[in-house]
Amino acid sequence: MKKALLRSGLIILSTFGVLFTSCKDDDDTEPTPASTEQNLTFHIHTNVGATSVVYGTNYAHTDGRTFNLSDLRYYISNIVLIKQDNSELPISGKVLLVNPSENEYSLGKVPVGSYKGFRFYLGLDSATNHTDPTTYTSENLFPIQTPSIHWSWNSGYIFMKIEGLVDTSLAGNGNVNFPFFYHVGLDQNTKTIDFTNEAFTVASGSDKEIGLEFDLLSTLTNVDMRTENATHTMDNMPLATKIADNWTISFEIE
Amino acid sequence: MDVPKGFPYPNIPPDNLPTANRINLGKKLFFDPILSRDSSKSCNSCHHTDKKFTDGLALSIGIDGNLTLRNSMTILNTAYQPYFFWDGGAPTLEQQTLAPIENPLEMDFDVNLVVERLIQHSEYPELFQKAYDLPPSPYTLVRAISNYERSLFTKKSRYDEYLYDNNTSALTASEINGMTIFFGEQGECFHCHGEYNFTDYSFKNNGLYLSYADSGRARITTNSSDVGKFKVPSLRNVEHTAPYMHDGSRATLEDVIEHYNTGGQPHPNKSGLIQPLNLTPQEKIDLVNFLKSLSDKE
Known part of the structure; x- marks a missing residue:
């Protein structure tokens, strides 16, 4: 039924198209051919709750504990679009290093049409993760960043780096001065963020933007920042695993 | 490259x-020391040429007097290492x-900032150009240092x-006796410390502790079966690379032999090869003497 409606919609659209072009018959210019590809962009808001992250600003965790951030970056990779016929369109080689002060992440050109949805990794595939970072050229996001988001002691990338200060007083009424850090990586912590049922359409003639919201409070679900305030992943696997598991509930379509 | 007799030509990228x-x-x-944040530490700070590229300390001292986590390993014959660090965390x-x-405990700096310093330097840009036909970059920086280390x-x-x-007169009777114990079923040392570089590069728990402060290989793999496993070190020049073990906890070769003679602590991951040896006092001396015959003559 849905398909039938869609099809009739397309017929109506194309009818209008014919009418529209016929109006232009007076001058001799050829109609612009309908584009078959358009730019696709992720518009990502990196938030704490409903607030866009600004480094140094105090925020309240869900338990009321106050913290601020000095670094919050994460790798998104292996983006795959799902077409109407369930075939998959991988956005090959595209990796995003998301930070709160940037919202627009171009994925390049994709074919015009209707899509059933999409999915991506929070993290990297194993081969990419363990490649020598010095062999990458500055044209992508894999060379060593400043500050670094790569481990050299266990060669691989930090998928999400979260650093800042937290009030670790028992009652949560003290100073926001204790450094916390969550450096989460390691192959097995790569998570698929699944929006395969979030249909969207890339229409001819207009670039498409998909709005995404990442909420750090969701990533810190059940993380007691007073006692759980440090992980380099390997040295505190339970905490790293908890954070990585929370990634799957941290993204929403805007 | 001056590859020693009996050694294969190494695999070089x-x-x-x-x-x-x-x-x-x-x-x-x-x-x-341009490599370190405050220009105080070079690679040589923990890999001294006069100590066969180790530093004589149980745990190396990094920037600001920080104690590092592990004992400095020699970088001689590093061209043959299939992976690096005591836990194998670096694949090349x-x-x-x-x-x-x-590492915040060692040089505590940023590779990109090292490269900035090198680009500003009066000599380095030309030297990089000559060596790699490229300017200083993280790529050429790590390649140049590795290239030198592979030549050692x-x-x-x-x-x-x-x-x-x-x-046949190169070794004394005591050293030959030690060699027989080393390569025989009495000592079993050769299983891990075999071949031209006296290591098979495997990760082994040698029963040093019942409970390990440093989990070793498990820090990389996260497998509990790797707790307390460390890469088997080469024994060449072992006379000059004291103290011993990943944490430098054994001060002398005699202490090391005594550890293996007792068979170590019964850690569940301990290698089956580590069993009480029942060596006589003379046999222990012979073994130590043999180990000292592995030192470079010059």
Whole structure:
């Protein structure tokens, strides 16, 4: 039924198209051919709750504990679009290093049409993760960043780096001065963020933007920042695993 | 490259084949504290040339007097290492080179900022250009240092003279007796410390502790079966690389032999090869004497 409606919609659209072009018959210019590809962009808001992250600003965790951030970056990779016929369109080689002060992440050109949805990794595939970072050229996001988001002691990338200060007083009424850090990586912590049922359409003639919201409070679900305030992943696997598991509930379509 | 007799020619990455310009550049960088945040520490700070590229400390001392987590390993014969660090966390020498620069306890610096310093330097840009036909970059920086390190080999020992030169008088009777224990089923040392570099590069728990403060290989793999496993070190020049073990907890070769003689602590991951040896006092002396015959003659 849905398909039938869609099809009739397309017929109506194309009818209008014919009418529209016929109006232009007076001058001799050829109609612009309908584009078959358009730019696709992720518009990502990196938030704490409903607030866009600004480094140094105090925020309240869900338990009321106050913290601020000095670094919050994460790798998104292996983006795959799902077409109407369930075939998959991988956005090959595209990796995003998301930070709160940037919202627009171009994925390049994709074919015009209707899509059933999409999915991506929070993290990297194993081969990419363990490649020598010095062999990458500055044209992508894999060379060593400043500050670094790569481990050299266990060669691989930090998928999400979260650093800042937290009030670790028992009652949560003290100073926001204790450094916390969550450096989460390691192959097995790569998570698929699944929006395969979030249909969207890339229409001819207009670039498409998909709005995404990442909420750090969701990533810190059940993380007691007073006692759980440090992980380099390997040295505190339970905490790293908890954070990585929370990634799957941290993204929403805007 | 001056590969010692009995050693194979090492596998060298095709993008970093040795040339004189590369080795010289790497050597200059190896001895230059420009790599550390406050320009106080070079690679040489923990890998002294007069201690066979170790530092004589149980745990190395990094920037600001920080105690590091592990004992400094020799970098002689590093061209043969299949992976790096006591826990094998770096898969190539080039990737290993990044770690001491970034480690907050060692040089505590940023590779990109090292490169900025090198680009501003009066000599380095030209030296990089000569060596790699490229300016200083993280890529050329780690390659130059690795290129120099791969050129560092051990030299001929009295054991090598005995083995390769058929010089039967190169070793004393005590050393020969120690060698027999070492390569025989009494000592079983050769299973892990075998072949030309006296290591099979495997990760082994040698029963040093019942409970490990440093989980070793498990820090990389996260497998509980890897707790307390560390890479088997080479024994060449072992006379000059005290103290011993990943944490430098054994001060002398006698202490090391005594550890293996007792069979170590019954850790569940302990290698089955580590069993009480029941060596006589003379046999322990012989073993130590044999180990000392593995030192470079010059």
